[in-house]
Amino acid sequence: xSNTQSKVKRTPKEYVTLFLTFFKIGxxxxxxxxAMIPLIQKEVVDNHKWVTADDILEVIAIAESTPGPIxxxxxxxxxxxxxxxxxxxxxxxGVVMPSFMVIALLSSVISHFQDYKVVQYAFYxxxxxxxxxxxxxxxxxxxxxxxxxxxxxxFAFSFVMVALLNMKVIxxxxxxxxxxxxxxxxxxxxxxxx
Numbered sequence: 001x002s003n004t005q006s007k008v009k010r011t012p013k014e015y016v017t018l019f020l021t022f023f024k025i026g027x028x029x030x031x032x033x034x035a036m037i038p039l040i041q042k043e044v045v046d047n048h049k050w051v052t053a054d055d056i057l058e059v060i061a062i063a064e065s066t067p068g069p070i071x072x073x074x075x076x077x078x079x080x081x082x083x084x085x086x087x088x089x090x091x092x093x094g095v096v097m098p099s100f101m102v103i104a105l106l107s108s109v110i111s112h113f114q115d116y117k118v119v120q121y122a123f124y125x126x127x128x129x130x131x132x133x134x135x136x137x138x139x140x141x142x143x144x145x146x147x148x149x150x151x152x153x154x155f156a157f158s159f160v161m162v163a164l165l166n167m168k169v170i171x172x173x174x175x176x177x178x179x180x181x182x183x184x185x186x187x188x189x190x191x192x193x194x
Contacts, residue, residue, distance in 0.1 A: 010083040015090045018082060021048065022075050022094030029071075035130045036071040036095075037137035040078075050082045057144050065173055071095055150183040 021043050029036040037060060044050045051059060063073035072095055079091025113119050145151060154176050161167040161175070 008083075010087065015083060015086055017048075018050075018079060018087055019090040019094040022079070022091045023097055025075075026071070026095040027098035029133070034070065034137055035133040036074075038133055038140065040071070040074055041137075041140060044078050050078055053144065055081075057141065060141065150179070154179055 025036055025039050025043060029039050041053075041056050045053050045056050059074050059077050060070070062077055063070045066073050072092060075091040075095040076088045080088035083090070157179070158172050158176055161172045162169060
């Protein structure tokens with residue numbers, strides 16, 4: 001990924017657009033970071049072209065590999081790429097503000113409404129919608145990932161380790177990174193011998 005965009009001087013209006021875009025992402029996406037990925041991709045790649053379609057995979061990989069919520073990390077990364085420190089600040093503030101405002105509001109009234117059937121059914125519907133968004137994000141990422149025997153092995157390995165053997169995700173990510181590095185090293189050595 002090139003770093004040329006973050007060196008471009010941005011106007012206050014562009015920072016406001018960045019803030020409002022991530023505010024919208026934070027306000028209208030339920031279910032956490034993975035559910036936000038399709039909307040982040042649509043906004044930052046398709047609508048605003050702040051990063052490329054190839055870059056979004058790297059953004060998600062970096063956001064997932066660093067501490068903190070994936071949506072906040074992705075917003076910070078995209079914002080920094082777009083406009084340096086102030087871009088990262090505006091994007092991060094934008095994506096967390098809706099949640100902060102809703103939690104502040106709901107924390108004072110949720111105990112009064114949580115037993116109502118209407119509220120429970122609404123949350124069931126939201127959960128189903130979130131599952132669909134996560135599946136869509138998975139399909140989009142699969143389409144953009146390189147297809148190779150190594151990639152399929154890494155997919156199967158990480159699924160078995162996390163889903164079936166309950167291994168900690170950080171160890172699986174480190175192992176996947178090492179497998180990817182080893183595979184690329186082998187490929188480069190083979191190319192060098194030709």
